[in-house]
Structure formats: C-alpha cells, structure tokens
Amino acid sequence: MAEDSRRKLAAIVVADVAGYSRLMGEDDAGTLASLRAHRAELVDPLVAAHGGRTVKTMGDGLLMEFPSVVDAVNCALAIQHGMAERNSNLASPNAIRFRIGIHLGDVIVEGDDIFGDGVNIASRIEALAVAGGIALSDDAYRQVRDRSDVAWADGGEHALKNIARPVTIWRWSVGEDRTPSPGPKKPAAEKPPPDRASIAVLPFDNMSGDPEQAYFADGITEDIITELSKVSGLTVIARNSTFVYKAKAARIQDVAADLGVAHVVEGSVRKAGSKVRITAQLIDGATGGHLWAERYDRELADIFAVQDDVTGKIVEALSKSLIAPGPTPAPRHEPAVPEAYDCVLRGREQYRLFTPEGNRAADGLYSRAIALDPAYAAGYAGLAMVRMHDWFAGEPDALDKAYELAQKASELDPALPLVHEALGNIRLFRREYEEATASIERWIELEPGSADAYANLAGLLHFTGEPEKVAPLIDKATGLNPFFPFYYTLYCGQAYLMMGRYDEALEALRRAATRNEDALPAQLYLAACHGLRGEDKPAQDALARVFRLHPGFSVKWLKTYFPYRREEDTARLLAGLEVAGFSA
Template sequence: MERRLTAILAADVVGYSRLMGTNEAGTLAAIKALQTDFIDGKIAEHHGRIVKQTGDGMLVEFPSVVNAVACATEVQRGMRDRNADVPGDRRIQFRIGVNLGDVIVEGEDIFGDGVNVAARLESIAKPGGIMISGSVRDHVGDRLDLAFEDMGEQNLKNIERPIRVYSVALNKPAARDTKDAVPAQREQLERPSIAVLPFNNMSGDPEQEYFSDGITEDIITDLSKVSGLFVVARNTAFIYKGKPIKVQQVGHELGVTFILEGSVRKAGSRVRVTGQLINANDGGHVWADRYDRDLTDIFAIQDEITHAIVEQLKVRLLPQEKKDIGETPTDSVEAYTYYLRGRQFLHRHSKSNYQLARRMFAKAVELDPLYARAYAGIADCDSFLSLIYHLDVGIDS
C-alpha cells in the first residue's frame, strides 16, 4: 500500500441542488465553462493535479501547501470578480478546504484521513471562502501576502480529533513587521515603478490581438531585466485589458508612479507602434513616440521603447542588462509570429488551447531550430497537458 504526505484541496459548489433545480442545463454549462476557461488554468499554474471531479465539486492534489493556498486564493478572488454582475440567485460560488495530510494512493486516486479533513474543512467554509488546517497554516508561514483568522479548534464531522482551523482573509493583506516593512517600502520608493498596460490592437482585425498582446508582454519582460525598475507583473497589468481606465486610478491601485500605454497596428509587412509614458500622480505625459517600420524591425522597436523609458526615468542600465535587452530571440519574424500566437493560446488555459499553443510553438521551432523561447513554450504546454489531462507528451508528439 503506497502512502504519501500531500497538500489536498477540496472544493464544492454552493447551493448546487438549488441551481440545478432552477436551470439544470444552464448550470452544467456554466460550471463546465468555468472549469475549462478559468479553474483548470489556475490549477496548472500552481502545479496541481485534479484527482477527481463530481458534478458539484473536485479534489485536487498539490506538491506544496503554498501552491494549494495560492491557487485557492486566486480562484476565489477570480470568482468574486466574475460574479460581480451576475444576479445573486444565479451566482456560482465555491467553498474550499485545504489540508496537509497523509493519504493512501491507489492508481490515480487518493484516500484517507488527509482527504477527509480537507472535505470537512470545505464544508464549514463560507460561500466564497477558504478554510485551512493548522498544519497548512504552519507550513505557509509568511510566504504568501495573506492574513489568516484563527478559528480555534473545531470538532469536524467524522474526524476523531479536534482540528485547528484558520480562515483565509481574502480582503486583508498580511500584517508585516514594521522593521521589515520599512526597508521594503524604502526600496520601492527609491526605484521608479511602472505598469505596462495591454497595448490596443488598432489593426481592425480581432485576430491580430495576439500580436499587440505579445508586444506588450515582451516590453514587460525587457523592463523587468532592469534592476533599477519595479515593474508590475504581466498577469496583474492584463486585468485592465479591454477596460476603460483612468491612469491616476490605475496608478493608485497598482502602487506605481508611471504607466506605459500604447497601440499596435499591423498591416501586411508594416507595423506601427505608439507608446506614451504617463505620470500616474498627475496624469502628465512624460514621453511619447510613434514607430512606423517594417515588420522585420519589431525587435528594434521594442528595444528602443525600453531604452527610452529607462532614459526618461533616469535609471542606470548595467552593461549586462543592456546586453540582455538587446538580444534578439530569433532572426525569423515568421517564427516570432507563431510564438506570439502560441502564447495567446497558452493564456486561455484549456486542453484544446494548450494543444493549439503547442502546435504554434512547434511551428516556430521548425522555422528556427535555435528559438529557445519556443522550446520553453512547448515545455509549458507539455507540463499542463500531462499534469491536468494526464496525456503522454514528448518532444516528438
């Protein structure tokens, strides 16, 4: 009999019977869409494995409690945003419980006390909430920017011993020790901070969205190589994609001083990229430029935008950083285009999209056998397809 210690996440749909009674087909379709469009991707990002699914819930295994709690948090926060405009009686909400415990392994399934405790923790969570065991809380420590409310020892149904239970405070960041917080705040204050918002696709063709998103991501990547800058992560910046924004409000929400926004127009072998750097404190323009070039110059455009921002913010660029930013990932614009298409599919988080992404990355490698980023993309797809969908994948697949 195989046993192992593992992090277990149990999730359940709140009021499943009521939702099914009201609209069976609609409820099933909505849950399936959530699973494929949102939840599967979150589980994959945190290296989880779906052990089993029922109509109203799921059991997921993670290699670490930090991954499990981070995934649960992102799912619940994402569901809150998704439900914002949905009538109360039609909202799909989850209860989630997370435990660290010993399990019995039989094939792809897991059983035992560790699983039972996770299920009981889920049952006492509030709609949209997360309950974790004391063992999970101890192992998470201060590795996540979360606060936890001690609920004391609880007598859970069919569990012989009392379990120390904590509730994850989703709306409250972790309290930091003052002596630790001051240096961190000072460091961020000393470094210029910037968010690169998704560039608008001005091509008149929604199918070109992958290209404008890809340009945005690559500029974020290049700026992140500069140690003298604090750059907001891609996933955070892309929350604002397609939404009307007020620069000063975005700056306040993200805690940054500068916002870079722009647009991309791709037509045949020509591309036009515009960019403007705005001071989020007063809304004033710091820098703006327009680049009309051949598509083959796309990497040079990204390089020039990055250097312009570094110069405007008076950041010292180290020799190695300058070299890293100037490196061209591929000499083939066609391979780069396939790579960007692959990234677009990869961010959609579903089995079919991972498979499409893999095809795009493979085509990029075919066009440029030395394209390292495309190989990395294939590896990402293989990882997700193997972990979530248990598919056999390999370099020749």
C-alpha cells in the same frame, strides 16, 4: 420576472460559522444550542439596532440586508467584537467564530426573500473572510473607507465562481484595529507613496480593426514587460495584474494608485500585413502628465528593435534620478524569419488556455516557428512547456522530449528567461532538485522583476524540503503582482501543511480552493489538511471532489506528479488523505 418581484439596491451581508462541520461532529447538540444563544443574545439585537433584517437562516449561515453599507459594516464589526468577548473563556477549537461577507449590489425581492448576483457575490466574498473577520467587496468598501476608523487590508482581486467579472475585496479581523475615538474622527492615514522606480505596462490597444489580431498587441505588451523586468532596481508589475485593465477605460491616476506604482506605460499596436505601427507613452502616475511618447512605423522584421527602443527610452527617462546604473541585460536573439515570432505569440496565447485544445494548437504553432527558423530558441522553449503538459496528461515519454527541447533552447539562447522557466520546471519533475533550483534562480538573475519567477521558486522549494522559504518568496511575488493568481495562495497552504501549521494551511487552502474550485491540488491538500486536523467530514468532502476531478487518482499518480524530495513530506500528505478515506 414574476409580478410580485422588484429590484432594489441593498447592502447584503452573509455570515457562516467557521469549522461548522467539525463542531457539529464533536458536539451537535451543544453547537446548535450555542449558535441559537449567540443569535438571540447578540446577533439579532445588533441587526435590529442597525436597521437591518435577517432574511433567512441557512444551517450555519445567515443572510441579512441593510439599507446602508455603513450600518451593515458597523453591525458586522459589533458582531465580531461581541463574539470575541463571548468566546474569551473558551478553548479556541470549541469557539464559534463567524466569517462575514458584505457587498453593495442589486437584488431581486420576492416576498421576504432576496436573490440575484448581489446575494451571490456576498456569499462568495464571505468564503474569503478569515474566521472572526469581515470581507468587503470594492463596491461596499468605497462607501465606508472615509467613514470608519477601521483599517481595511487590500485582499486583491478574485475571480468568483459564476460571477462574470473579478471582484476586489478588503479584509479586517478582530484584533487588527478599531479603537473608538471619543473626539472628532481623525482622517485616515494616507498610504505611503509608491517607490518612484516602479512601473506598470497596460495592455496595448489593438488598433488593427481585427479582433483576431489582439494576440499580437498582447504579445508586444508582454515582451515589453519582460524586458523591463530585466532592469535591476526597477519594480515592474506582472502581466496578469496589468491585464485586468484590458479594454477598460480607466483613469491613469487610479490605475497607478490601485497597482501601487509611480509610472504607467500605455500604447497601441496596428498591424497590417508586414507593416506595424506602435505608439507608446510613459506617464506620471500621480499627475497623469506625459514624460515621454513615441510613434513607430516599421516592418514586422524590425519589431524587436522597436521593443528595445521603447524599453530603452523608458529606462533612460527613469534612470536620470531613479534607477542606479546596473549590468546591461544580455541582447536578445532575434528570429531570422518574422513570421516565427508571430507563431510564438499565437502559441503563447493558446498554451495559456490550459486546455487540451489549446495545448494542441500551441504545439502546431511552436512547431511552425521552429520549422520557419530552426535557430529560434523561443519556439523550442514554448514547445518544451507544451510537452510537459502532455506528460501531465498521461504521455509517459513526453517529459524526456520536453527536456530535450528545453536543452536545445538553452544552447541557442541561454539568456532567454523562458528557457530557465522550462528547464526549472522540467528538472523538478525529473527529480533533479539542485539543477531545478539553479535554473529558476538563473531565471531570477535574468529577470529580477518577474513575479512568476519568485512564485516558481516558492513552489519548487516546497517540494525540495524548504517550506519555510515559501511565504517570503510569495510576499515578493504578490508585491509585483497585486492581482495574483490562486496558486500563489496554494503554495503558501502547501508549505504551511508541510511545516505542521495546519490552521494557517487551512485558511490559505480554503482561499485557493474558493478562487478555483476545479484546481485538483487545492482540493487534494484541503482533504489532507482537514484529515491532519482530525476533521473527518470536511476531509471526506474534499476527497470526493478530488475523485470527481480525477477519477483515476491513486498513490502511484500522486507520487509521480507530486515530486517531494523528502519521504516524510509524501507520508504527511498521505496520512491526511487516509483520514479522509483514501487508501492505497
């Protein structure tokens, strides 16, 4: 570090103008004059009044710092309310609206400037705020949650570019609340208690002494989640929300509150050769008290019996007063060779890397599972998904091979949810729309607590011409998966675009692209959405990113891999891309 540099803790505020490129394209001189006036008459006086300073301006953006998060938030609220008043007589497309992000973090001070992760996080968070709104990091939120009349909405966890750990954000926008009270501040309204028939299964600890065995503990955890998700009336938090807590020391009551559940399962796995030791505990999320605990010392061949017993004991403990009797899930088909199950777990881990290398490794592992046990449906279903990704990578015959494998898996075990996940996705790209829908709906019947099943149905219905059904399904999915992946938001953006609701589409697509800038569909639909809104420059920028991600992008490629049932949907997408500069 330079000699004149020092570190300090600060509340960092980043603001920029929503739709700045469009505003400048329509009236650059007027936009600059308005922005200068807003700063001189509103923003700068408020920053000074709240004890902050403007570090620098960056085109349409501002970087500010405050010694207190409370002062930073109060200043941001005052700015957004002031901007709403100043814009009240303007047509919405002509109004200047700020997005503001706030983070409490460590910064490096050099002269009058500040740098470091604290600034980077605030900048990334700002992009997740809505126009006219504010987004806080969890670190900032903890400083103000009991010191403000504002009701902050939980915006979920986000993976931010170049930031090592995911960041939880909290959102507010003008019109949502903030009625100042002249009397003593009322206590914040308590969150409603969670549904008692709700549960989260934390990643089981790998106690094998070998980090390479982590896949096995993860696989056991995921299979228990899947089995619990089959129980009607039980809300089960999805894998990628509970796996946020992997290898982290977390207080059970905090985990339960974060995930909105009444009960938590935790445990451990020790695997040595053909021997397995599994411990599992069911814990009350409010008190941290144990409701049930068990330890199993078994042979690897008995692993399914252990999982079924764990699931059964949990359901038994909850069903006495919480879960109404429902249909008994179909029994699982166990592999004849225990090693085949091990190969499937390792194949699943490799497949989820979503890389060419991971796909090749998964291919070998799933193929090995089938060779060991030709009647093991999970091996065929997993290999079917690998073949579908081979098709995405440009192998023209791979989709037919994927379909054959999925059909074989269905013959062997029609009650396996993965079978219907594979069949539904493959049938969509084969343009077998009714059959694809039936497969995903069957997946939901078999696993009614699966967030991914509802999200898959949402994505499918967007392509089959029913975009109005997408948002309710994504709401259901996010309820089961609070730390949901970026594509949940992407599906909403795609659906809004096909419904002609371009403002809502743009907000959703921006959030999806911010969380995963290398996701080709997010950039593609962003380009089309900006084009349909008549925003040439942002549309062209997004299309340039599309070609950087996929230099061979073409109309033929789009029509192959974007299986719209209605011609008008494909035409709408292409119309937006044409404004961005794309030609057939």
